Amino acid sequence: MKSFFLKDMQYRRARVVLTSLGITVLISLILLLGGIMNGMRIQAQQYVKSTGADIWISAEGSGGAFIGFSLLIEENMAPLNTRRELKEGSLSPLIFAQARPIIRGKSTKAIVVGYMTDKYGGPKQVLDGEGRMFKSSEFQDYRPEDPIPLEVIVDEKMGLEIGEQITIGTEAVKVVGKTSSLMFVLDTPLIFMDVRVAQKVLLGNYPRVNMMIAKANENREPEKVAAFFDAEEKMEARTMNQTLDDIIAYYVDEPMKAVQFLRVMLWIVAGLLVGMITYVTMLEKTQEIGVLKAIGASNSYVMTHLLKQVALISVVGVTIGFCLAYVFAAAAPIFVAINLVESIIVAGISFIVCCGSGYLAARKVIMVDPLIAFRGEIDGGMFRHSPTVAYSDAS
């Protein structure tokens, strides 16, 4: 009877459903937590990668472009433009700072990016039909008293309209265009503006920048160029990859240590719970296993019967958990990026844990005499110490 195990499951459908549900919830939680961290990593990297720069220079002692407080006097950095280690004219001033713009009367979380449109640091154009780029200031000849165009372009997902006014610091700036989304960690939107505007609204109109970014000369390795500048006084230099590592460590791994810990705990709890559920379910079938053995079933027959059930419950639980995680990820208020490979690994491990615990429980039951099993005396002292174990049923 091939459907023998299915009939058993159908008969005990409440338990089967509950067991599968338990596995489903645990799997989807594990995948979601992983997806949240993965999403943060992706968001932490996408702006830096979008700039195209491979050398990131910040103030000495800052620990890196995005790590500690960094203010550079751009005039002091200007001589770097002539260095042969860098691509000619690639040195770009950049302001990257957290801000609380007032949008429609509400204080909102955002990051202000000040850059020069003809250099590295931000988008070169807006989305089709979504306004225009902001006007650039005359950066090189700038005097603080000169008027500047208070215009910004915003992330398309911010929901702002072209022409809308937002307040950053004490200045009202006008949204003139929308750019494709480059959300930073935890869905923090970026507001792009001319570097002079950023200095005006965030730095009290002082001609400072947070960092300088550049492109290494084509015949130079970025690692060597970064190391070369890093050795100089008054600046720290990193490659793009080093910068990405810094950002992930600073914005994702450090603050998410608790979540990571929670995730590890969840893994352990999930493993234990799934194992326990399967184990207890198996032990509850002790009497039935005893009967099957008493009417001639070999250990392998009983084990196959039980493992088919565990495997099916695991597959159903893991599959639904897998799908549910993707549904929750799509509906989540933050960016969640579930990694397919990780999902498959999680699913695989969960399946192995389920089947493993099922196997251990089933093995415990089938290794005793049928009479002991169907009397349900397996956990009694009788079983533990007496030689009633039927080692002879090895088949």
Place this chain on the structure above:
Amino acid sequence: MTAIIEGIGLTKRFGYGDAAVVAIDSVDIRIDERELVMIMGDSGCGKTTLISLLGCILTPDAGELRIDGEEIDLTGQDLSLIRRQKIGFVFQLFHLLPYLTALENVMVAMDIAKTDKSEAEDRSIELLTRVGLSDRLHHRPAQMSGGEKQRVSFARALANRPKVIFADEPTANLDSRQSDNLMNLIQELRQEHQTTVVIVTHHEGLKENADRIVYMKDGKVITS
């Protein structure tokens, strides 16, 4: 007569240390082919333990066992094969699988013995019809009376054409009419299938059906 089962010095202890109880104490017993033997005695005297040892569903601590002329290696042999091929069990509480119908409960014994499905189905229907349950083939245990469940249990025990059927208090949960019917059925089946039957019972009224009665007390056979 040829012995179908021979137990020599069978001993079984339960528990450990000071709490150990000797359930079967060096019992020698012989059951001949086609005999109907009843094992009787007070509660707790070791009747069920003895047939469990003889039927290979419990491993003795000491002693030797021979079934159908074959020495049973109690530590190394695949006992499931012996149970499957030579022994049928009928339990006091029937122990039918609750999620299977009467037909499937009989078929499962043959599934275990790897009998072809259609052959198993035919034989199961034949056996269930023989025990008077042709109209209950697709009923689950919960939908049957105690007497009906016990008859399914007998049909299941006969499924793989065993040499010996052990029945542990088969009438304990039946009324007197059902008990009489069951004993008549057992007698008929025993004749038809040329099977040896060993019954554990308290029921004095069943004695007249036995070829031989084995009395037990405190784990020992006192009269055979």
